[in-house]
Amino acid sequence: MAETDVQRQRRSSKSVAWSVRIIATITFFVILYFAIVFISEPAGHLKMFQLSGVPGQAAVRALGVAMVVWLCTYPLVIFNPRTNIKMFFIVLLQQVVTLAGALIIRMGMPAGYATLAGTLNIFILADAICTALLLVTFIWMIVLMMLERHDDKKRAKAEARAAEAAERNAEEAADAEPLEGEYETAPVGELPAGDDSASAPPETKRKPETDPLDPFRLP
Template sequence: MNTKVAVWVVRIAFSIVFAWNVMCAVQFICWPSAYIGAYQLQGGGAAAAIQGLGVAFLMWNATYPAFIWKPLRFKVLGVVILVQQAIGLCGELFIASTLDASLQVLSQSIARFVGFDAVGLVIMAVAFHFLRKISSAASA
């Protein structure tokens, strides 16, 4: 694999995760009532809590565009994105491990995020690893 191909593989892998995250953020911000039940929330603040999660998703993804645009120039952002993804996954696993059986709906909602974040972390990490390996071999 040459460097140009590795760059495009990284762009595609990171773009998939970025697009999915932004889609979730927009849905949470624009249609919070659709997700209130999945997180077992109720009351006046429930919609605002879901919207806040959507805003957090957007903040989390602020690093993606520059890295997707120029992965070789902004390698450090690639590392930051991978660390953010790992933190999210670990946090979700921790939260899931603390829930009791009465929160089954919430557990299932968190499990979906765990599945996506785990797959996203793997595809991005593998692509990033190959980019680093190939670009360092090309510069040697």
């Protein structure tokens, strides 16, 4: 993969991470707001749940406490969703379970509870929007992480092959180099130093010397 594609992929991954941070942060503070309101002023929210009295206030406060417990998984996702991808999955699972639970409660309600039904409809709509956004960003992030991991493996294999080729070339070059003093020959047309046979004049065949008084001398 070209370098520009890798850079583009990394920018996309960072954009997805920031999208997750923004969505999770907005969800966190919205839930935290309702949790604080339900815990601090339960009496002011009895009507929206069609509750009354001390039991109703206790139920509203319990809902606020449950929301606070639910938020404990969000900070790690807001800090770094890529590193804490498993926690991100837990947050998404919480959203899905909450949405499914609210839908089951709403569909099982009998007629005559319009106020409570309206409250549940608001919660269902908010949960559905948040769940959809988190689901899209989660899938997008997983796909990008898989592509990055695939590219890293390809790069590692290419680097390993290049290192092996370089090592083989170095070994072949070392084997091809002669040892010091080996295969030394004199240049063409020159004899090794100390050989004077070429410069010596050719020997001439000399006739044997004979005595002129030798009776066996041929005429």
